[in-house]
Amino acid sequence: MAFNGDEGSVxxxxxxxxxxxxYRRTVREGEIIAQFVGREKLLEILDQEGCMGIRLYYxxxxxxxxxxxxxxxxxxxxxxxxxxxxxxxxPCPPRCSGRNPLNS
Numbered sequence: 001m002a003f004n005g006d007e008g009s010v011x012x013x014x015x016x017x018x019x020x021x022x023y024r025r026t027v028r029e030g031e032i033i034a035q036f037v038g039r040e041k042l043l044e045i046l047d048q049e050g051c052m053g054i055r056l057y058y059x060x061x062x063x064x065x066x067x068x069x070x071x072x073x074x075x076x077x078x079x080x081x082x083x084x085x086x087x088x089x090x091p092c093p094p095r096c097s098g099r100n101p102l103n104s
Contacts, residue, residue: 002075003052017101024103032066033103034096036091045072050082055079065091 001053045054051072058065069087072080097103 001077003073004075004079005052007053008016010093013101028095032091032093034092035068036092036095037068037070037086037089041086042070044084045070045086048072048080051075051080051083059087061087067091 006034016077020033027033042054045051052075053073055072055073057069057071059069061067067086068089071085072083074080
């Protein structure tokens, strides 16, 4: 199969909030529950020639904290490892949204 750039699904807030609640029940208070990355950084990946989307890897940094590594993926489903790779997103906590169904 090949990526066509339309992968993924829109979900309801009820579904998403249930999943994030399930996750929050598995971590201690104060642990990272989300991360933020700016639009311009995402566009750096998406604007690469042949990029069909972004693959997100879960990781743990040298500091022991959870992180996400983002890399472009081509139509052949391979990571674009010679291109832009992002990390060092802004973790929540401390950089969290106001209370809402996804984080409360």
